[in-house]
Amino acid sequence: MSASTTSPETTYTCSRCGAPLDVGPGTIISVCRYCGYPNIISSTIDVRDVYIVPTQPRDYVIGAFQRLARTDPDLSSLNLEILEVEGVYFPAWYAQIHVSGLVSWYERVQVKEGDTYRTETRYYREKIDREHIFYLPARNQVTGAGTYNALAHYASQMTGLLPLEEASRRYNWEAIRLEFLGVDMDKQRALEAVRDDAVDSLRREYRSRGDGIDFFEAHVDAIRWMRLVYLPIWEVVYTFQDNSYLAVFTGWDLSCVYRTEPITPTQRAERIGVASLISLISGPLSGLAVKMSSNSSFPFILPFILAGAAYASSKSAFKGARVEE
Secondary structure, three states: OOOOOOOOOEEHHHOOOOOOOOOOOOOOEEOOOOOOOOOOOOOOOOOEEEEEOOOOOOOHHHHHHHHHHHHHHHHHHHOEEEEEEEEEEEEEEEEEEEEEEEEEEEEEEEEEEEEEEEEEEEEEEEEEEEEEEEEEEEEOOOOOOHHHHHHHHOOOOOOOOEEEEHHHHHHHHHHHOEEEEEOOOOOHHHHHHHHHHHHHHHHHHHHHHOOOOEEEEEEEEEEEEEEEEEEEEEEEEEEEEEEEEEEEOOOOOOOOOEEEEEEHHHHHHHHHHHHHHHHHHHHHHHHHHHHHHHOOOHHHHHHHHHHHHHHHHHHHHOOOOOOOO
C-alpha cells in the first residue's frame, strides 16, 4: 500500500514478502526488515525514477582490500587484520543538466620589472554552456567517510543501473541483506536543490580559478532526466598495532575511494627529515629576503611558503594515520 501521507491507523506491508513495514510521518521509502526490499511509501516518488546498482558480494570486497594491501608499498609490509566489513545502499539523486550563463573573474599576479615586482590584475571572461551529470545525497545528513567520493566516482560512470521493478525480479534480497538507508528528499525537493546547488557549485569552481569574481550569472535551463539511485558502499575496518583504520570501497567496481593508513616509523622519519631540510633552506632565504625587501615585499613570500611546508611536514609526522583519496 502506498500513500503520500501516513497515519497511525494505516498499515503498510512489504510488496515483496507481505511483512509489516516500519513507517512513520514523512517516510518516503521503507526497507523491509525481513527481506530487505525497499518499498516506496510516498506518492511523491515514482517507482520508475528509482534505480539500484547491483553490488559485488562481501567476499569480493574482502578480496579487493587484500589485493590493495598486497600491492600498496605502504601496506604490504604491515601485519594487518580485518576487524569488520559492512555495506549499505546509499540513496542519491542524479540528474543530467544543462547550465547557461556568463562569468568574469580575475587573478592577481606578481610581475617582475628589472629589480622590482608589481602586482598585475588579469581579467577573464567566459560564456557558460555546459551539460554534465550533477548529483546530491537523498539524505539530510551524510556521516560516512568517503560517501561523497563514492557518489562522485559513480557520476563519472553512470553504468549498471537497474530499475527497481526489474531488480525486484532479479535480486536475491535475502542473500544480499544490505541495509537500504532511508530517503529524506523527494523528487520535487531534489529538483529545487539541483537548480540551486548546481549554480553554487559552478560559482565555487570559477572562484577557485583566481582571486575573485566580478560578474556571475548562470542558471539551469534544462534537466534531461533525474533518477534516485541506490549505490552500494562498503566499509572495511582493519587494525594495525591496536589502532583501527578505514577503507571505503564502491560495491559495483570495487574501487577504493577513501582510506586511512597507519604512518610507519620509516614514513615518520622521512617527514621529520623533510621538515628539517626545509627549515635549513628557509633560514638563508629569509636573510636574502631582508636584503631585497627595500624594493618589494614579494621576496618574503617564498620563505613563508617554506616555513608553512616545514610545519605541515613535521605535524603530519606525529599523526597516527594519514588519509588517501
